[in-house]
Each structure stands twice: as C-alpha cells, then as structure tokens.
Amino acid sequence: MANANQPVSRATKVVKMILKILLISFIGLIGYMIIDALISLSPRSVYCLSDNKCITVMNGKDDEIYFIPGKYTGEEIPSDDYVKVTNLDRDFASVVFTNDNILLIKIDDYSKVFQRSSHGLIKLYNDDKYYNDSLYIDFEGTKSLYKKGVHFINMNLKENYAWNLEGKLK
Numbered sequence: 001m002a003n004a005n006q007p008v009s010r011a012t013k014v015v016k017m018i019l020k021i022l023l024i025s026f027i028g029l030i031g032y033m034i035i036d037a038l039i040s041l042s043p044r045s046v047y048c049l050s051d052n053k054c055i056t057v058m059n060g061k062d063d064e065i066y067f068i069p070g071k072y073t074g075e076e077i078p079s080d081d082y083v084k085v086t087n088l089d090r091d092f093a094s095v096v097f098t099n100d101n102i103l104l105i106k107i108d109d110y111s112k113v114f115q116r117s118s119h120g121l122i123k124l125y126n127d128d129k130y131y132n133d134s135l136y137i138d139f140e141g142t143k144s145l146y147k148k149g150v151h152f153i154n155m156n157l158k159e160n161y162a163w164n165l166e167g168k169l170k
Contacts, residue, residue, distance in 0.1 A: 046071050047153050047162040047169050053097045055153060060084065065157060067095065067105050069121045081121045084114040091158035096125065096136055097151040104132060 048054040048071070056072035059065060067083045077084075083105045085093075094106040106125035107113070115124060125132050133139075136150045146152050146165075153169060155162040162169045 044072070045155075045160055045162075047155065049097070049151055049153065049164065049169075050166070051151070053151055055095045055103060057093075057155065057157065062086070063088070065093075067093070067103070067122065069103050079116075081117045081119055082115075083122055083124065084116075086112045088157065091156055093155045093157060094125070095153050095155070096132070096146070104136075 044056055044058040046054055046056045054069075054071045056068040056070065057065060058068060058072065058077065060077060063086055065085045065088060066077055067085070068078055069081055072078065085107055088107065088111045090108045092108075096104040096106065098104060102120065103122045104125040105122065109126060113124060115122070117123065133144075136146055136152075137144050138147050151164075153162050153164055
C-alpha cells in the first residue's frame with residue numbers, strides 16, 4: 001500500500017512545483033510589465049515664458065529628442081507638430097517664438113532632424129537661417145544676441161535647464 005501512495009505523492013509534489021513555477025513566472029511577468037510601463041513614460045521638460053509661451057522637450061528612444069509646441073501632457077509621441085532630433089552634436093538648443101505663433105527650433109547643423117508639422121506650428125530656424133537671423137539676431141563683432149523684444153528660450157538639454165534674458169526658467 002505504501003508503494004501505491006508513493007507515485008501519487010510524487011505526482012502531487014510535481015504538480016505543486018509546477019504551480020509554484022507558474023505563479024512565480026506570473027508575478028515576474030506582472031512586475032516586468034509595471035517596470036516597463038514606468039520606464040516607457042518619456043521623461044520631459046516643459047519650459048515657459050511669463051506670457052505662457054511654452055515648449056515641451058521630450059526624450060524618445062535611442063537619444064531622440066522631441067520638441068513639441070505648448071505644454072504637452074500625452075504619454076506617447078504626438079503624431080503631428082513636432083521636431084525630432086537625433087545625433088545632437090551639442091547639448092544646446094534654442095526656440096524663438098515668432099509674432100505669428102510659430103516656434104523656430106535652433107540647433108546645430110550636424111544633427112539629424114525630422115520635422116512633422118502639418119499645421120506649421122513648429123519649424124527649423126536653420127531652414128531659412130539668413131532670413132531668421134535678419135529678423136531675430138543682432139551681430140556685434142563675434143557675438144550674436146537676440147534682438148530686443150524677441151521671445152526666446154535657450155536650453156541645455158543634458159543638464160535639463162533653460163534660460164532667457166530674465167534668467168533661469170523653471
């Protein structure tokens with residue numbers, strides 16, 4: 001009789017072990033999904049001027065940086081009205097707010113840029129650099145400064161801060 005119970009108890013142990021493995025795997029999968037969801041929320045910074053002119057800078061995958069007009073609160077990269085930059089040679093960028101509510105993104109010439117703006121809300125400064133310089137920049141010898149009255153934000157993307165003539169922005 002002892003021999004008859006032994007296979008049943010061995011089978012019970014195997015079933016219990018399989019259930020434990022499945023339970024641990026399930027808990028591990030749930031934990032992975034939670035961590036992945038938390039990590040996939042793209043870090044972002046929103047910089048605003050005192051008159052509520054704002055830009056959202058959002059990190060994507062593989063050193064992608066997205067510039068989005070306004071205060072963007074969505075979790076996913078927007079499907080329109082953004083500039084995506086990869087291979088950013090320098091850690092600095094600027095945005096100029098034009099009088100007709102267009103954002104001009106100024107970055108170095110060596111970056112790879114993809115622009116999507118069917119509404120024309122965001123453009124690259126360097127696409128028409130000479131024209132934009134004539135409107136927004138004063139050249140004083142080797143220095144160049146934004147003209148008085150130009151609304152702009154300078155950004156240090158690596159250190160995650162921005163400033164303008166009034167000082168550091170929050």
